[in-house]
Amino acid sequence: MNWVDLGLQVAIAAAVGLVTNFLAVASIFRPHEPRRLFWLIPYQGVVPKRIDALADGIGKLVEDDLLTDSVIEDILLSEDTIQFLESLLVDGVISALQQDDRTLKQALEELFHLAPEVLERNVPAWLHKHAMTLLHREDVADRLARWTGEQFQQLLDTPIAAVTASEHYLTVRYGIREALRGIIESGRLKGQLADAIVDAFVKYKDSDTPLGEVVPKKVQTQIRRWLLGEGPFLVDRFVEWLQSEDVRDKLQHIIDSIIAGFPKIGQWVAKRFDKKHDLAGKIIYHVTSFLESPENQKQLLNSFSGYLDDIWALSGSQISKRFDVDDVRGTVDDILGRIISMRNADALMDRADTWLRSAHGRTWRELVSLRGEGGVVEMAEDEAAAASEDGNDLAPLERIPRVLVSSLLRSGALERAVAGLIADQWERLMAMRPADVAHRVRVVDVDRAKTRLRSAYEGLVRKYAGAATQRLPLRKHVAAHVRQLPIAKVEESLKELLDRELKTITWMGLVLGALVGLFGYFIRFGLGFL
Numbered sequence: 001m002n003w004v005d006l007g008l009q010v011a012i013a014a015a016v017g018l019v020t021n022f023l024a025v026a027s028i029f030r031p032h033e034p035r036r037l038f039w040l041i042p043y044q045g046v047v048p049k050r051i052d053a054l055a056d057g058i059g060k061l062v063e064d065d066l067l068t069d070s071v072i073e074d075i076l077l078s079e080d081t082i083q084f085l086e087s088l089l090v091d092g093v094i095s096a097l098q099q100d101d102r103t104l105k106q107a108l109e110e111l112f113h114l115a116p117e118v119l120e121r122n123v124p125a126w127l128h129k130h131a132m133t134l135l136h137r138e139d140v141a142d143r144l145a146r147w148t149g150e151q152f153q154q155l156l157d158t159p160i161a162a163v164t165a166s167e168h169y170l171t172v173r174y175g176i177r178e179a180l181r182g183i184i185e186s187g188r189l190k191g192q193l194a195d196a197i198v199d200a201f202v203k204y205k206d207s208d209t210p211l212g213e214v215v216p217k218k219v220q221t222q223i224r225r226w227l228l229g230e231g232p233f234l235v236d237r238f239v240e241w242l243q244s245e246d247v248r249d250k251l252q253h254i255i256d257s258i259i260a261g262f263p264k265i266g267q268w269v270a271k272r273f274d275k276k277h278d279l280a281g282k283i284i285y286h287v288t289s290f291l292e293s294p295e296n297q298k299q300l301l302n303s304f305s306g307y308l309d310d311i312w313a314l315s316g317s318q319i320s321k322r323f324d325v326d327d328v329r330g331t332v333d334d335i336l337g338r339i340i341s342m343r344n345a346d347a348l349m350d351r352a353d354t355w356l357r358s359a360h361g362r363t364w365r366e367l368v369s370l371r372g373e374g375g376v377v378e379m380a381e382d383e384a385a386a387a388s389e390d391g392n393d394l395a396p397l398e399r400i401p402r403v404l405v406s407s408l409l410r411s412g413a414l415e416r417a418v419a420g421l422i423a424d425q426w427e428r429l430m431a432m433r434p435a436d437v438a439h440r441v442r443v444v445d446v447d448r449a450k451t452r453l454r455s456a457y458e459g460l461v462r463k464y465a466g467a468a469t470q471r472l473p474l475r476k477h478v479a480a481h482v483r484q485l486p487i488a489k490v491e492e493s494l495k496e497l498l499d500r501e502l503k504t505i506t507w508m509g510l511v512l513g514a515l516v517g518l519f520g521y522f523i524r525f526g527l528g529f530l
Contacts, residue, residue: 010517017513021506029491047494048487059479067474069466076461085457086450094446097438105430124426131418145405156365164357167448173349180345186424190336194329201328205320212312224308235297239288241338251280 027045034044047054075081100107105119134140163169183189204214212220241247259270273279290296323331405414482490495502 006518006521009521010514013517013520014510014514017509017511017516018506019509020513021509024509025502025506029487029494032487032491045487047490051483051487051490055479055482056475058482059475059477062478063475067469069469072469073461073465076465077458082454082457086453089453090446090449094438094441097434099435101433101435103430104432104434107434119430124422127426128419128422131422132415135415135418141405148405157363159363160356164353173353177345177349181342182424182428184340184342184345186420188420188424190333190340193340194332194336197332198325198329201319202325204316205325207316210313210315211319215312220308220312224305232297235291235300239291242284242288242291248280248284251283255279 027043029045029047031043031045032048034042034049036042102110108114108119109116204211207214255274259267259274262270291300
């Protein structure tokens with residue numbers, strides 16, 4: 001056996017295998033452009049030559065096996081995706097608003113390049129015009145009445161606990177409070193109520209009809225019941241008012257005026273006595289002490305009840321002899337100014353909240369059913385029953401919303417309310433700073449917003465992701481994108497992905513060549529031996 005011959009044959013065969021596999025691997029990608037071997041045989045790299053077929057194959061693979069409906073839905077509903085959306089749409093928006101110190105009007109003007117008069121006059125005028133147009137359309141009024149009736153029915157059969165325990169309850173209550181604040185601070189409610197009362201007095205002042213025949217009996221009963229039921233609360237408020245500095249100053253002024261009518265020596269004695277004993281303070285002390293006694297309160301309320309009977313017996317002409325229009329206007333303004341305040345609104349809302357929570361075991365229908373007690377619902381039912389002559393077979397209670405909506409539309413009250421709302425709230429809305437709102441956002445509000453976003457997003461994905469995926473031309477777009485890639489980029493990507501495998505194939509040529517050379521030598525050696 002010639003070892004040199006063996007080594008030479010094995011080396012040559014290994015070199016041939018290595019070079020062959022190297023050229024085979026290289027021919028997968030190169031040359032990029034078509035060439036001719038010896039000016040006769042055309043050749044080109046496999047990938048550049050078959051790029052269209054490769055692109056179609058990759059597109060088919062992506063569409064049929066990689067990005068299927070279930071895969072896309074899993075990706076969209078993954079926790080990472082949802083957390084990214086929550087961070088972007090909730091945290092990102094709140095953070096952006098907190099850093100923006102512009103008013104809403106300034107932000108809208110800069111964002112949409114609006115002139116100042118657009119948001120100051122044009123938009124409110126447009127809103128008012130279209131709101132009035134909608135309110136005058138019969139189909140809109142009918143739909144509004146029908147929708148109000150449906151919501152009213154749902155509310156009647158809803159347990160009170162479901163409302164007070166709802167996550168929206170506090171938000172709605174806060175919204176109502178802010179709406180009340182706007183109405184009270186504008187003075188519109190007080191002015192309209194005062195005008196209505198004074199107008200009613202002017203129309204009634206020359207009448208000989210007793211007031212008790214003008215005011216419905218049920219309203220009289222409600223006023224009497226309210227006076228007796230709210231008596232302690234009213235007395236407490238009256239005592240609070242008595243102890244104010246304003247009342248003390250007015251009382252002192254009255255005492256000084258009385259003293260001024262005395263002779264000189266009497267004035268000197270009275271002033272000394274007043275200074276020593278503080279007459280105004282003593283009067284306030286004794287009155288408040290008297291009012292703080294439950295027995296005295298009961299006696300006072302009974303006296304008020306009797307005084308009401310005397311008032312109901314007076315005619316308009318008798319009342320006008322005691323009070324002129326200016327007196328009524330001043331009294332009404334003073335009373336309404338004390339009643340219509342945010343302090344009273346907060347107290348009323350607190351009492352309503354306590355009342356609702358104490359009645360949580362009943363439905364709203366059970367709560368508002370006040371038949372036989374002269375309640376508001378009973379009066380509304382009477383009006384609805386009287387209006388049922390048009391052949392509508394709805395029960396009186398079910399007709400209440402329609403009657404109320406129709407009455408509001410006919411009287412123009414709803415139009416005035418909408419116009420007032422636009423006028424009052426638009427300026428407040430434009431002056432609002434989104435940054436202030438964003439800074440007041442609580443952690444519970446952020447969590448609630450994320451929960452709602454997650455729920456809405458998951459619902460949309462489950463409902464539309466499958467249909468959207470089927471309509472997406474994934475195969476076409478992936479194939480087009482692959483065709484647009486430079487061949488060098490495709491080569492680089494595939495080599496980076498298959499680098500180890502391609503090198504293995506190249507070196508496998510060397511190993512297999514060496515084995516073939518070794519096997520060939522032994523065959524030749526065996527044949528020579530034979």
